[in-house]
Amino acid sequence: MSFLKNSELHEGGIIRESGNAHDYQTGDWRTFVPEFVEENCIHCMFCWIYCPDSAIEIDTSGDKPIMKGIILEHCKGCGICALECPPAKKGKSALVMVREEK
Numbered sequence: 001m002s003f004l005k006n007s008e009l010h011e012g013g014i015i016r017e018s019g020n021a022h023d024y025q026t027g028d029w030r031t032f033v034p035e036f037v038e039e040n041c042i043h044c045m046f047c048w049i050y051c052p053d054s055a056i057e058i059d060t061s062g063d064k065p066i067m068k069g070i071i072l073e074h075c076k077g078c079g080i081c082a083l084e085c086p087p088a089k090k091g092k093s094a095l096v097m098v099r100e101e102k
């Protein structure tokens, strides 16, 4: 997969086409990153619905979609997924924001 370089972005950062999140590598913007704790996941897909980028990896090959993890090239660390992830397993959520070590 190839991404657009800074020099190839439109002036002013204007996005001229919708649905183009896959073309941009926004992962290096982050300070915090979601940590996926798989055993707490109930595969409700809230994270996939609310993620403003295309950073939630899901497997749709079965009867129900399965949350697989975070696509770090696209995750900009906004934390919306962790906010929406329900604390469904004994009060524990499957997504927790942690400071990223760089």
Ligand code: SF4
Binding pocket: 040, 041, 042, 043, 044, 045, 046, 047, 048, 067, 081, 084, 085, 086, 093, 094, 095
């Ligand atoms: S919102 Fe949380 S529980 Fe729901 S699929 Fe995403 S990680 Fe799993």
Ligand code: SF4
Binding pocket: 033, 034, 050, 051, 052, 053, 055, 056, 070, 074, 075, 076, 077, 078, 079, 080, 081, 082
């Ligand atoms: S932190 Fe934001 S961009 Fe990253 S996976 Fe969660 S909702 Fe998507």
